[in-house]
Amino acid sequence: xxxxxxxIFGGTxxxxxxxxxxxxxxxxxxxxxxxxxxxxxxxxxxxxxxELVKNAETGKPNCVVCGMCMRSCxxxxxxxxGKKPEGEKKKVLTQYELDFTKCSLCGSCIESCNFNAIQFxxxxxxxxxxxxxxxxxxxxxxxxxx
Amino acid sequence: MDTSIWRPILYLIGFMAFAGVxxxxxxxAERKGAAHIQRRNGPKEVGPFGLWQPLADGIKLxxxxxxxxxxxDDILFRIAPILAMIPALTSMVVIPxxxxxxxRSIDMSVLLIFALASIGMFAILxxxxxxxxxxxxxxxxxVVSQSIAYEIPMLITVITIVMITGSTNLQDIALAQQGGxxxxxxxxxxxxxxxxxWIAFLIYFICSVAETNRAPFDMAEAESELVAGxxxxxxxxxxxxxxxxxxxxxxxxxxxxxILFLGGWGSPFGxxxxxxxxxxxxxxxxxxxxxxxxxxxxxxxxxxxNLSWKILIPFSLVNLLVTAAFIKVF
Numbered sequence: 001x002x003x004x005x006x007x008i009f010g011g012t013x014x015x016x017x018x019x020x021x022x023x024x025x026x027x028x029x030x031x032x033x034x035x036x037x038x039x040x041x042x043x044x045x046x047x048x049x050x051e052l053v054k055n056a057e058t059g060k061p062n063c064v065v066c067g068m069c070m071r072s073c074x075x076x077x078x079x080x081x082g083k084k085p086e087g088e089k090k091k092v093l094t095q096y097e098l099d100f101t102k103c104s105l106c107g108s109c110i111e112s113c114n115f116n117a118i119q120f121x122x123x124x125x126x127x128x129x130x131x132x133x134x135x136x137x138x139x140x141x142x143x144x145x146x
Numbered sequence: 147m148d149t150s151i152w153r154p155i156l157y158l159i160g161f162m163a164f165a166g167v168x169x170x171x172x173x174x175a176e177r178k179g180a181a182h183i184q185r186r187n188g189p190k191e192v193g194p195f196g197l198w199q200p201l202a203d204g205i206k207l208x209x210x211x212x213x214x215x216x217x218x219d220d221i222l223f224r225i226a227p228i229l230a231m232i233p234a235l236t237s238m239v240v241i242p243x244x245x246x247x248x249x250r251s252i253d254m255s256v257l258l259i260f261a262l263a264s265i266g267m268f269a270i271l272x273x274x275x276x277x278x279x280x281x282x283x284x285x286x287x288x289v290v291s292q293s294i295a296y297e298i299p300m301l302i303t304v305i306t307i308v309m310i311t312g313s314t315n316l317q318d319i320a321l322a323q324q325g326g327x328x329x330x331x332x333x334x335x336x337x338x339x340x341x342x343x344w345i346a347f348l349i350y351f352i353c354s355v356a357e358t359n360r361a362p363f364d365m366a367e368a369e370s371e372l373v374a375g376x377x378x379x380x381x382x383x384x385x386x387x388x389x390x391x392x393x394x395x396x397x398x399x400x401x402x403x404x405i406l407f408l409g410g411w412g413s414p415f416g417x418x419x420x421x422x423x424x425x426x427x428x429x430x431x432x433x434x435x436x437x438x439x440x441x442x443x444x445x446x447x448x449x450x451x452n453l454s455w456k457i458l459i460p461f462s463l464v465n466l467l468v469t470a471a472f473i474k475v476f
Contacts, residue, residue, distance in 0.1 A: 004456075007457075008457060015442070018441045018442060019437065019438070019441050021441075022183045022437060022440060022441040023437070025182075025183055025184070025185055026179075026182050026183050026437075027182075028185055029185070030182070030185055030186060030187050031185045031186075032185070032186045032187060034187065
């Protein structure tokens, strides 16, 4: 019999506690992110597809066209080319293409780069129905960003 | 009382509008309430605060095909959703919204409302049976056992009210509670009924939540066990009508609780009685029902029946005896 009364009083108490919790939550601010209107800031170690790094002084890519990233890539995603203009000592990047359909974001290219020329981007809004949309021209992307 | 032909027509239009607006925007209120309890935003795209969401939902439901699966009982399958709406709409005829807003003041209106509530249960039973779906049939069976279990304590508590006020007319019951909250049946000072009437109120409120098949008593549509219960085979406006019927039942349940226990249209401090107090009270009750739904998890069918047969029915019977004793002694 005492179990019966415990059920009633204990049950009623726990029900009231539950109502109290939801009542408090009701007046607290919303915690969800309204995605298309509010874009989250990605964490520093987020791995998007790679992007070229711009030299802060000259405004040109840091890349010296050594080709280490192209060689280190296990999937062969990276195609780059450069040429030496008249009277210059260093090569200048003319083409840097990333085939993101094959990339597994392993980061070997970034590890192999000795000139801090590439990094992971924070770009995650990638959705398309066409394969061609994932062939990125990173040089063009860098120019568009500046 | 004016007996011209316009009176029933105007009341019919008024009730249809009230029912339609409530059925549509309670859906919005429920989604918004659920969202804020879970700290989300809820509908917010269609119109300010998502207020036009019910219209969008309605249009979407109406443009969908009304599919009648093979193996169903064709006629019953079509009748059931309509039958879910009609009793709730009909019960509004006898509900006194205020001293002079009532379509018909019938002597046995309490009885009429509970009879109509049982017909609402039949709609679910028919819908589940006609679907010819295993889940729907189990759900229909559950609805019947639940409805029987909870109508008993509900009606016993209503008898205590009838004993105290000495009338089965809803208008008389509301009139007997006018002039301040100490006259309301839940806190009634005269005759000392306040000592136990709040227990009766709790019993009645729990039963009305269970009768309208709301969570945590929504055994009929327990989606973790029964897909969607009696609504499994329904789509389009068939489903829409069941939802509207559910919300209208909540409105009628809140109206009944207000009239029986919370003084109807009477104001808590004795000034400005009127329909606004009635509306404030029913919407507070409806919000409480929404709040309860989004607080508690669903019970199990045998625990649900235990609650009724082991706790609510004995309590309501004792309550009935105590009421009789109080009326005799004081």
